[in-house]
Amino acid sequence: MTADSTNVQSLTDALMTICGREFVRVEGEMTSVSPASTEEVAAVLRAANSYGMAVTAWGSGSKQGWGGARKAALILHTDRLTAVREHTWQDMTCIVEAGCSWSKLQEALLQHGQFVALDPLWSDRATIGGIVATNDSGSLRHRYGSLRDLVIGMTIVLADGTVAKTGGKVVKNVAGYDLHKLMTGAMGTLGVITDVAFRLHSIPRHTCSVVVRSLDVGLLGTLLLQILDSHLSTERLQVRGGGDGFFLDLGLVAMPDVLLDQTNAVTAMAEKLGLVASEASSAEWDARQALFDRADGVLAKATMMPSDIAHFSAAVRELGGDCVTQAVGVMTLSVPVSATDQVVHLRQQLEAKRGSLTILRQPDEAVIEPWGTLPDTMPLMRAIKQRFDPQHILNPGRYLGGI
Numbered sequence: 001m002t003a004d005s006t007n008v009q010s011l012t013d014a015l016m017t018i019c020g021r022e023f024v025r026v027e028g029e030m031t032s033v034s035p036a037s038t039e040e041v042a043a044v045l046r047a048a049n050s051y052g053m054a055v056t057a058w059g060s061g062s063k064q065g066w067g068g069a070r071k072a073a074l075i076l077h078t079d080r081l082t083a084v085r086e087h088t089w090q091d092m093t094c095i096v097e098a099g100c101s102w103s104k105l106q107e108a109l110l111q112h113g114q115f116v117a118l119d120p121l122w123s124d125r126a127t128i129g130g131i132v133a134t135n136d137s138g139s140l141r142h143r144y145g146s147l148r149d150l151v152i153g154m155t156i157v158l159a160d161g162t163v164a165k166t167g168g169k170v171v172k173n174v175a176g177y178d179l180h181k182l183m184t185g186a187m188g189t190l191g192v193i194t195d196v197a198f199r200l201h202s203i204p205r206h207t208c209s210v211v212v213r214s215l216d217v218g219l220l221g222t223l224l225l226q227i228l229d230s231h232l233s234t235e236r237l238q239v240r241g242g243g244d245g246f247f248l249d250l251g252l253v254a255m256p257d258v259l260l261d262q263t264n265a266v267t268a269m270a271e272k273l274g275l276v277a278s279e280a281s282s283a284e285w286d287a288r289q290a291l292f293d294r295a296d297g298v299l300a301k302a303t304m305m306p307s308d309i310a311h312f313s314a315a316v317r318e319l320g321g322d323c324v325t326q327a328v329g330v331m332t333l334s335v336p337v338s339a340t341d342q343v344v345h346l347r348q349q350l351e352a353k354r355g356s357l358t359i360l361r362q363p364d365e366a367v368i369e370p371w372g373t374l375p376d377t378m379p380l381m382r383a384i385k386q387r388f389d390p391q392h393i394l395n396p397g398r399y400l401g402g403i
């Protein structure tokens with residue numbers, strides 16, 4: 001959606017009245033605004049909607065390239081919405097504004113030995129709004145679930161400026177539709193999140209990591225399934241694969257003597273398969289993020305059944321790539337640009353097994369469609385988008401099917 005220059009000027013004037021002159025910046029055809037409250041966000045969106053101007057919510061900007069990324073003419077920064085507003089540690093809940101960085105929130109919660117039990121990418125700079133909008137999660141998902149399980153409420157501003165509070169700060173609180181679950185992972189296409197309420201967990205005091213290495217990923221796949229079928233108190237479980245071979249990383253959480261028993265049990269399970277388990281540092285849990293450090297190549301996220309992890313880890317290695325797969329079946333993979341065509345083939349194989357592959361980053365010369373085969377629910381999703389954002393001003397074109 002484009003707006004003519006008279007409209008852009010009128011909108012800019014309106015934004016300056018809403019947020020203050022110093023919080024509106026115009027650079028070429030791009031206008032940026034930093035509202036300081038939910039009310040200001042609502043007024044900004046109301047104005048943008050009335051001029052038909054496309055808006056992108058912007059956290060730290062670290063993953064604006066993901067999806068069918070197109071730059072909107074108006075960037076709504078959440079850099080003045082950074083407060084940890086409430087930490088009701090007795091109730092194990094908190095409310096935090098969308099522009100707060102993940103690490104700042106966790107530091108605040110640490111004072112009472114609590115945390116939001118999730119390990120998203122780039123926690124030092126990624127914001128709450130961006131993480132929730134992209135539904136990012138790491139290996140802790142194994143024990144604590146994904147963001148949808150941890151978010152218990154939200155304030156969202158719809159495209160027309162309507163402020164909607166969904167959920168609350170009571171863990172069991174839902175009367176009506178769980179709208180905040182709909183917002184989680186919607187890539188900012190249904191509304192702008194201004195604050196989020198999370199349920200909290202106590203930070204475990206005793207954990208340990210075990211690593212098992214093998215050149216035969218099939219054996220690691222067998223061990224993975226045995227661990228999933230066991231009574232071990234697993235906190236995290238992942239398979240890494242690439243040029244260095246294959247590794248299974250297991251994180252356990254329990255009291256110290258139980259941890260020792262469990263480590264011995266894993267060692268015995270590994271030995272039965274002819275494998276060696278050894279104690280590990282916690283550095284391997286950063287392996288997913290390290291995949292993004294490779295500047296070139298194609299980065300993708302794939303989903304699969306846990307029983308298919310070994311097969312697809314081997315397939316990625318054959319393409320000269322590296323991958324890290326959480327045991328729930330979520331793989332992050334990086335392959336050289338020379339293997340672009342094979343990535344499309346890999347997607348077909350995954351889809352045939354009811355999995356998926358979405359592109360997170362690709363070089364300019366690679367032109368893989370980001371989302372893959374569209375789901376049957378597309379008409380329903382379009383109807384939801386139409387209801388929430390009839391003028392399609394929120395992140396147009398970013399989501400599946402060009403929503």
Ligand SMILES: Cc1cc2nc3c(=O)[nH]c(=O)nc-3n(C[C@H](O)[C@H](O)[C@H](O)COP(=O)(O)OP(=O)(O)OC[C@H]3O[C@@H](n4cnc5c(N)ncnc54)[C@H](O)[C@@H]3O)c2cc1C
Nearest residue numbers: 057059060061062063064098127129130133136188192193
């Ligand atoms: C699948 C996936 C791929 C990733 N790929 C990369 C990558 O290639 N490079 C990289 O550096 N990081 C990447 N990340 C990590 C990312 O940096 C962080 O996990 C986090 O999502 C980004 O937070 P941000 O504040 O930078 O959000 P942004 O990048 O600013 O925004 C991300 C999305 O969230 C929306 N959004 C932001 N704030 C709000 C809000 N308040 N309300 C509604 N919508 C909002 C934006 O419009 C955008 O669609 C990826 C994460 C995921 C889940």
